[in-house]
Amino acid sequence: MAEFAFEPIEPETEAAPGETREEISGKNPWLLAARRLWRNKIAMAALVLFLLIVAVSLVAPIYAHHVAHTEAFSSNLSGTTVINGKEVPILQQGGGVLHLGEIPIGPTWHANYFLGADNQGRDVMARVLYGGKSSLLIGLGSAAICCLIALVLGLVSGYFSGVTDSLLSRLMDLIWAFPVYLLAISLATVLLTQGLKIGPFNVDPASLWIPTLIIAFVYVPYVFRPVRGHVLSIREKEFVESGVAQGYSNWRIVFSEILPNVAPAVIVLFPLMVSYTVLTESALSFLGIGVQPPKASWGTIIDDGQALLYTRPMVAIAPGIMIVLTVLALNILGDGVRDALDPRAKLRIEG
């Protein structure tokens, strides 16, 4: 995995290209960032695309029940569907002399079986939408948990330094030392058989929480490092020293003075983290150690489609396209957010 290059953002408001000091002088930095983001048409298009993907994924149950009239998680091996007024089997016996195999119905471009069926007679379109719901839920959830844990640890480590910093940094180094996918696969293999039991909390092996927590865990060091670096830089600033001089408690300094200055860094990282976590979830589910069937995610649907690449490639292509669009949108959006919050970064890229 690529290391995130992120420079600390100075608390003072910076001018973006095309902006004058007068334009930004005295303005709320968050409003300024929002304005810059709004003006970035490519980033806005990416945001719209991402929101569109989220929206269509959220309406999966409505689509399945009221448009496609199908049950996306149950086998329908002996079922039929009506296309152009004609009843046709969803799985059709192979042709030729020997009639070997059962081929699922291909894309009908009608409401029912719009993208065809998979090898269990399930509506691919409905499953792709449901799969998006799981993939995005895990992607967003794990990125949020990861960023939150990394933010807290980064603040504590960077501000308190000394033994605390050493311990936390070495712990993060330890996790970092493992390749992300190897660590995730190892954890998933164990947790998918036994579930997760922490005190009173008992997570079922088939729960979406398992891949969410695994993915969040493996990415913590990747967010922790830039956050810690940022905190180390900020804690030397005058306004922090001023707080110390005025006798503020450590926690007040951390949460009132440092956190607001670190938050933009995490906000910039968040969309990029979501793109990573969506990809990781898809990879784990494809390998059979992420979302567990009959639940669907884009990764599990690609796995289902692997067995139909010759006859019904759409089963694998459709979720693949959704992953590409989601990751592309999030990466562009992440760049846009970074440019909005840290104009110097844009200068760096353009320069």
Place this chain on the structure above:
Amino acid sequence: MTTLRKPAAFVGIAAGLVLLATGCGGGGSSSNNNASSTGGNHTGGTMVLLANANPGDADPAINYTLQLWQLFILTNDGLVAFKRVGGAEGGQIVPDLAVSIPKPTDGGKTYTFQIRKGIKYSDGTTMKPSDFKFTFERMFDVHGPTTGSFYSVIQGADACLKAPSKKCDLSAGIVPDDQNSTLTFHLTTGDPEFLDKLGLPFAMVIPPSTPMKDLGSKTAAGTGPYMFKEYIPNKDLTLVRNPNFKVWNADAQPPGNPDEIIEKFGLTVEAEITQVENGQADWVFDQPPADRLPEMSTKYASQTHVNPLTAVWYVAMNVNEAPFDNLKARQAVNYAMDRNSLVKIQGGPQLAVPTCQVLPPNFPGYKPYCPYTTSPDSSGKWKGPDTAKAQQLVDASGTKGQKVTFITTTDEVGKSIGNYMVGLLNSLGYKASFKALGGGPQYEYIQNSSNHVQISYSSWYQDYPAASDFLNVLLGCGSFTPNSNASPNISGFCDKKIQADMDKALATGVTDPTAANVQWAQIDKEVTDQAPWAAMFNPKLIDFVSKRVGGYQFSLQWYFLYDQAWVK
């Protein structure tokens, strides 16, 4: 009985045996035994076989895979053999290194074989009757996988099994006479399947110079028409002609057609199919993936051979775990199961035939029986699921609403069966989910009663043609070992009355196999009524060969007979 797990649609194989014509078994797909020409004009050439994985250990006393057994029959011989032809005759026991098949004496406990003289191993040494004693003792010393189940009936074997670290001595059970070329077996009890077991590769003779340890990837000398030239597990395995071989009984050990047989390992099944299509190889060991079937069915139909197998795929319900400790719950699953849907998962009606019972068609003791269908009748055919009856039974069982976890495998077919079963169980009112494990681990996991598996799926392919190989091995009291990974009675089914019937049928089989098979048919019916399983279907096997392969023959014991086909 071995269950060689494979990653694709075809889950388990043990070597099988035919009793009746391979064309039987329903479905429209044909089994093609087109050996219309003998090998005379077709001798020579190199036959290239492809397999995704190597067959493992090359020690004939240890290897328990069809993949290597198909080659052992070309390199080694036993006292008897299954006739090397396709079709109905392929299940017939014929004398091989024995001059004839003896009648057992002493109530079926003694067999005396006259051994052929002047037969040489591929290493040039002469085969003697005492080599058989060595072969069997070595089998126990290297801890062959079936010493306990197949050969423990030989006198002295019990002691070898009880003290596995000591050198096995079977002097009491196997008495060779090199002077007179005889070999006598003394058994502890009559065994109606003893000759079948002597025809398996475990019992094929090897020279006494063979090391008394697991050979690993090294190979033993043999008496067959071919010998191993090399075996590189991550690359290939090559057989060439044995210069010391002369035909003594063509029924048991005919001369082969190809001069050389190479089995290459490591390609994906997709790539294997493509190579055969392109004529770069001649045969694929692995079963083709589902999405290549239409193409094979249309463009390569003449190269595709479909053969019914004496095997069964089934859902095992644990009779010692709720809710399936309730007979009505088990019967409800049987009634609700849409076997046509499961046949579709396997590749359609040309590749599987629905069944309700344990014994497969064309098998000793088989009498069609299916009570779990709409309008059951004497034809014993499954016609459709009776969901209303199933629902009534679940309601009456009082098990509705219970949580049920179905244990399946991670391959495509396993996941599809898992999804189907979850839907079925939910429709019956259970709260169902499934857990998928890799093929090998799944088979061990579902056997172990300490895992409290409620319901799972598995499959069974015959070792040899005997009803007990299914009924006694899979549902006999002795096959259930609590807390063990090697407990093939997955359902934990042990019915004292049925077990007594099985013991009686086994005893009858020593002297009257026909009467025994009538008894086995009744036992099959009794077991089906008790519903420890919901049998799904009897599978068929696809052999995909290159355009140049002629003389294809299929034996239910050894499947594709490589040596009887030709490439020239």
